[in-house]
Amino acid sequence: MDTSRVCLNFKASRTPGAQRASPPSLPPDACRCPRSHRLALKLTCAGLILLVLTLIGLSVLVRVLIQKPSIEKCRVYIQENMANPTDKCIHFSQDTNIWKEGLVDCATKGGTLLLIQDQEELRFIKDSAKGKGDSFWIGLNYTSTDKNWRWINGSTLSSDVLQITGEAKENSCASVSKDKVTSESCASDSKWICQKELKRV
Numbered sequence: 628m629d630t631s632r633v634c635l636n637f638k639a640s641r642t643p644g645a646q647r648a649s650p651p652s653l654p655p656d657a658c659r660c661p662r663s664h665r666l667a668l669k670l671t672c673a674g675l676i677l678l679v680l681t682l683i684g685l686s687v688l689v690r691v692l693i694q695k696p697s698i699e700k701c702r703v704y705i706q707e708n709m710a711n712p713t714d715k716c717i718h719f720s721q722d723t724n725i726w727k728e729g730l731v732d733c734a735t736k737g738g739t740l741l742l743i744q745d746q747e748e749l750r751f752i753k754d755s756a757k758g759k760g761d762s763f764w765i766g767l768n769y770t771s772t773d774k775n776w777r778w779i780n781g782s783t784l785s786s787d788v789l790q791i792t793g794e795a796k797e798n799s800c801a802s803v804s805k806d807k808v809t810s811e812s813c814a815s816d817s818k819w820i821c822q823k824e825l826k827r828v
Contacts, residue, residue, distance in 0.1 A: 714825040717741065717752075719759060720818045726800040729764040729819030730779070738823035740766030742778050749789050752820065757805040764819035767801035769810065776801065
């Protein structure tokens with residue numbers, strides 16, 4: 628098969644009288660942009676870029692904070708009893724629901740409803756509840772079979788730990804507020820406190 632090459636010459640012809648086209652020059656009275664305006668334009672563009680990057684960074688930060696529990700919601704109580712030291716992460720819920728739903732919510736977070744061990748811990752919980760203005764379910768309910776207040780771990784409430792105000796009857800659960808521990812119907816709505824024991828390394 629025969630292949631032929633075609634070459635084209637695009638050189639401008641040099642004919643007499645032909646002039647090269649040059650860009651039109653601005654008339655002397657035309658308005659030119661002052662140097663300060665050009666600088667202001669560049670600074671404005673840089674500012675807009677920084678603003679967009681800041682907004683992107685803030686949206687990422689908000690997303691991270693929404694996914695992780697806030698540090699304020701988790702307080703660590705350290706029992707100073709040398710015989711049985713316990714570290715707890717304590718979470719005050721933002722939602723309200725019946726006692727059983729609080730129990731389920733704590734379990735999904737890998738913990739339980741709060742078990743108060745002594746007067747010192749009770750003082751800590753009451754102090755923490757002061758700014759929140761609500762009552763909170765704890766892991767204590769009244770069992771009608773043996774007519775006792777029992778913690779969810781099966782142990783019986785000791786009167787040395789806390790005193791419960793209100794009538795103790797079937798389907799009663801305990802809630803704590805800034806100044807007292809109250810007997811309430813387990814079917815009523817309240818916030819709750821979860822605890823998760825931390826393992827010491």
